[in-house]
Amino acid sequence: MSEPMPATQPLEPEVDDPVKAAAELLPSGATELTIPEALDLAVRMLRQDRLDGARTIFERVLQAVPDHPDALSMLGLLEHRIGRTDVGLPLMRRAIELLPDFVGFQVNLGNVLIEAGREDEALQALQRAAELAPQSADIQNNLGAVYRVMGDGNQAKASFLHALQLDPQHPRAWNNMGLLLDAVGDAEGAIRAYLTAMKVTPENSHSAFLLGTAYARLNQLERAAMVFREWMVRDPGNPQPRHMLAAVTGQDVPERASDAFVETEFDGFAASFERVLNERLAYRAPALCAELLGQCLGAPAQALVLLDAGCGTGLCGPLVAPWARELVGVDLSGGMLQRARGKGCYTRLIKAELTAFLQQHPSAWDAIVCADTLCYFGDLQAVMQAAAQALRPGAVMVYTVEALPDDGADSAALQVHGRYAHGRAHIDRVTAAAGLQLVQARRDVLRNEGGQPVNGWLVAVRRSR
Numbered sequence: 220m221s222e223p224m225p226a227t228q229p230l231e232p233e234v235d236d237p238v239k240a241a242a243e244l245l246p247s248g249a250t251e252l253t254i255p256e257a258l259d260l261a262v263r264m265l266r267q268d269r270l271d272g273a274r275t276i277f278e279r280v281l282q283a284v285p286d287h288p289d290a291l292s293m294l295g296l297l298e299h300r301i302g303r304t305d306v307g308l309p310l311m312r313r314a315i316e317l318l319p320d321f322v323g324f325q326v327n328l329g330n331v332l333i334e335a336g337r338e339d340e341a342l343q344a345l346q347r348a349a350e351l352a353p354q355s356a357d358i359q360n361n362l363g364a365v366y367r368v369m370g371d372g373n374q375a376k377a378s379f380l381h382a383l384q385l386d387p388q389h390p391r392a393w394n395n396m397g398l399l400l401d402a403v404g405d406a407e408g409a410i411r412a413y414l415t416a417m418k419v420t421p422e423n424s425h426s427a428f429l430l431g432t433a434y435a436r437l438n439q440l441e442r443a444a445m446v447f448r449e450w451m452v453r454d455p456g457n458p459q460p461r462h463m464l465a466a467v468t469g470q471d472v473p474e475r476a477s478d479a480f481v482e483t484e485f486d487g488f489a490a491s492f493e494r495v496l497n498e499r500l501a502y503r504a505p506a507l508c509a510e511l512l513g514q515c516l517g518a519p520a521q522a523l524v525l526l527d528a529g530c531g532t533g534l535c536g537p538l539v540a541p542w543a544r545e546l547v548g549v550d551l552s553g554g555m556l557q558r559a560r561g562k563g564c565y566t567r568l569i570k571a572e573l574t575a576f577l578q579q580h581p582s583a584w585d586a587i588v589c590a591d592t593l594c595y596f597g598d599l600q601a602v603m604q605a606a607a608q609a610l611r612p613g614a615v616m617v618y619t620v621e622a623l624p625d626d627g628a629d630s631a632a633l634q635v636h637g638r639y640a641h642g643r644a645h646i647d648r649v650t651a652a653a654g655l656q657l658v659q660a661r662r663d664v665l666r667n668e669g670g671q672p673v674n675g676w677l678v679a680v681r682r683s684r
Contacts, residue, residue, distance in 0.1 A: 254280055258289050265297060273297060288314040292324050299331045302532075302561015307331065322351040326358060329365070338369045356386035364395055367402075375399055390416040390423050397429060409433055422453055427460065435467050435635040443467045443635070458483055466637045476595040476637075478551055478572055484637075485531070485552035502534075502666045504590040504619045507677050509538035512588055515615045515658060515679050516542055523585035526609075528573055528618075529592025533559030539588050540564040549576050577605035584609055589618035591665065594638040594675075597631040599649045603680075607653040610682040615658065619665055620646070622674045636668070646678060655680040 252260065261276035277294040280287050292314035298307030311331065315324045329344035342365050348358045363378030376399060382392040397412030413430035416423060427450040434443035444467050450460035458479040465472045476484075513519070519541035527535050530548030532555050540546055545566045550556050556568045569576065573592065587606060596602055599620075606616050621640040623632060628642025643660065650657045658679040665675040 254284065254287070258293070261290075262293065265293070270297060270301065286313070286317055288317040288321070288324070291317075292327060296327055296331065299334070300557060302558045304331065304335045304561065308335075320351060322348050322355070322358075325351065326361070329361065333361075333365055333368065338365055341365050342369070354385060356382040356389045356392065359385060360389060360392040360395060363392070363399075367395070367399055372399060372403060388419045390420040390426060393419065394426055394429055397433070401433065406433060406437055410437075424450065424454060424457060424459065428463070431460075431463055431467070432636065440467045440635070463637055466633050467635050469633075472597070472633045474597045475639075481551045481595055482553075485550075486554035503663070504665045504675070505534040505538055507663055507665070508535060508588050508590045508617045508619060511659065511677055511679050512539055512542070512586060512615070512617045515617065515681070516586060524583065526584045526587045527565070528577070528587050528589040528606075530559055530565070530568070531555045531592075533562035533565065535588050535590050536562045536564040539586075542586065549573060574602045574605045577602070577609040581608050582611050585611055585614050587614075587616040587618075589616065591619055593618055593620045594640070597633065597639050599631070599641065599645065600652060603649045603653040603655065606680075607655050607682055612682055613684040615679055615681045616655075617677075617679045619675050619677055621665065622662055622676050641676065643676065646676060650678075650680050653680075655682060 257276050257280055261273045261280075264270075264273040264276070274294070274297060277290045277297065280290040281294070284290070291310045295307035295310030295314070298304070298310065308328075308331065311324065311328050315321075315328065318324060325344050325348035329341045329348060332338075332341035332344060342362070345358060345362050345365060349355070349362060352358055359378050359382035363375045363382065366372075366375035366378055376396070379392050379396045379399065382389055383396070386392070393412050393416035397409040397416070400406075400412060401409035410430065410433050413426055413433060416426040417430060420426065427446055431443045431446035431450070434440070434446065444464060447460045447464040447467065450457070451464065454460065458477055462473070462476060462480045464470075516523070521541060522544050523542050524545045525539060525543040525547070527533070527539065527546065527548040530536065530550050531552070533548060536546060536548065536559065543566075546564055548556070548559055548565045548568045549571050550559070550568075551570065551572055553570055556570055559565060559568055587610065593599060593602065610616060621634070621638055623630070623640045623642040626643040629644040629648055631639045631641045631645060633639050646660055647657065658681050660676055660678045662674055663677045664672040666673045
C-alpha cells in the first residue's frame with residue numbers, strides 16, 4: 220500500500236440539508252458573504268465531509284462568476300471524490316487555462332490523474348508543478364510515487380532522494396523510499412527508511428503500519444508487536460494497531476475484524492484502492508467471482524435482484540450488472556461507497572455491517588457476490604447463516620476467502636497481514652450447517668502480495684429450492 224498522494228480525503232455520505240449546513244458555518248451575525256468568504260466556507264464544508272453544501276456554494280459562485288478558477292478547480296476535485304472523474308477533469312483543466320502558473324491547480328490535477336490510473340498525464344502535470352515550484356519536496360515526492368507506479372524505479376528513487384534533499388524531515392518521502400526498496404527485495408533498507416519516518420513523525424500511523432508489517436513479513440514478530448504496542452499507546456482510540464497486534468501475537472484474536480477497524484482501514488485506502496490492487500497486486504477476485512456467477516446463472520438477462528456484499532469501490536459492479544435488474548451494494552466504508560457511486564451501475568448503495576444487513580433482508584436476493592470481504596471474518600458460521608436466510612429459494616452466492624495451507628482444517632486463522640484465512644473443511648461445515656448446497660469450491664490465486672501469490676478459495680453455494 221503506498222502513501223496516499225491525493226490532496227483530499229474520502230468523504231462519508233452526506234444526509235444534512237446543504238442550506239442549513241452552510242448556515243451553521245457562517246460567521247456569527249453574517250447574512251451575506253463575499254465570494255472569497257463563500258469559497259472559504261465551501262472548502263471547510265468539503266473538509267467536514269459535507270458535500271452537498273460545498274457543491275451548492277461552488278455552483279452559486281460559478282453562477283455569479285462563470286470562470287472563477289478556484290470554484291472550477293474545487294468543484295472538479297469534488298466530482299472526482301464521488302467517482303465522477305470524467306466530469307471533474309474538464310473543470311480542473313479549465314481552471315489551469317485561466318491560471319496556468321498556479322502550482323496548486325497543477326498538483327491537484329496530477330493527484331487526480333494518478334488516482335484515475337492516467338500516469339502519463341499525471342506525470343506531465345506534476346512535472347509542470349515542479350517547474351513552477353522547484354523547491355517543493357511534496358511535489359518531488361509525488362513525482363517519485365508516479366514513477367514508481369509506472370515501474371521506473373530509478374527515476375522514482377531519484378525523485379524521492381531529491382525530496383529528501385529539499386526536506387530531510389519529509390515522512391511521506393521516507394515511507395515511499397521504503398516501499399520502493401521493499402519492492403526490489405531490500406527489506407532491511409525498507410525498514411531503515413520506515414524507522415527514519417517514525418523518528419521524524421512518531422505519531423504517523425501509516426509509518427507505524429508499514430514498519431510493523433515489514434517486520435512481520437520478515438517473521439520478526441516480536442519487533443512487529445513492539446511497533447503495534449507503541450502505536451496503541453500513542454493513539455489509543457485507533458482500532459488498527461489493536462487488530463494488527465492480535466495478528467502478529469495470536470493473542471486476543473477477535474472473531475472478526477471490528478467494524479471500527481474495517482471503516483478506518485478502508486476509508487483511508489479508498490482513494491488508491493483500485494490502483495494498488497489492479498496495477499500492483501494483480502487483483503483477480505472480482506473477475507473470478509463474476510465468471511463463476513455467470514456459470515451458475517447462465518446468460519445475463521438483467522432480470523435478477525443482486526447484492527454486491529462488501530462492494531468496496533465497486534470493482535464487481537460493472538462485471539455482474541448484466542445479470543441485474545436491481546444491483547445493491549453494501550459496505551461499511553463510506554469512503555469506498557463514494558467511489559462506488561461513480562461506477563454508475565448500482566441501484567442503491569448502503570452503509571451497513573454485512574451480517575446484520577443480511578439478517579434484515581430475508582429472502583431478498585436472487586444472487587449475492589462477495590469478493591474478498593469474508594477474509595475479514597473468522598468463523599463464517601454466522602454470516603453464512605445470515606446469507607442463507609437472505610437468499611431466495613434456488614438463489615446462489617459466490618464468494619472468496621483466503622486459504623489456509625491445510626485443506627482439512629475446520630478453522631480460520633488471523634494472518635500476520637491482518638486478514639483471516641480459512642480451511643476447506645471449515646467452508647464445507649458452515650455451508651452444510653446453514654442449509655446451503657455447495658456448488659463449487661476451488662483453489663485459485665486471488666492477488667499477489669510481497670511478490671508472492673495469495674491463494675484463496677473461490678466458492679459458490681445455493682439455497683435449496
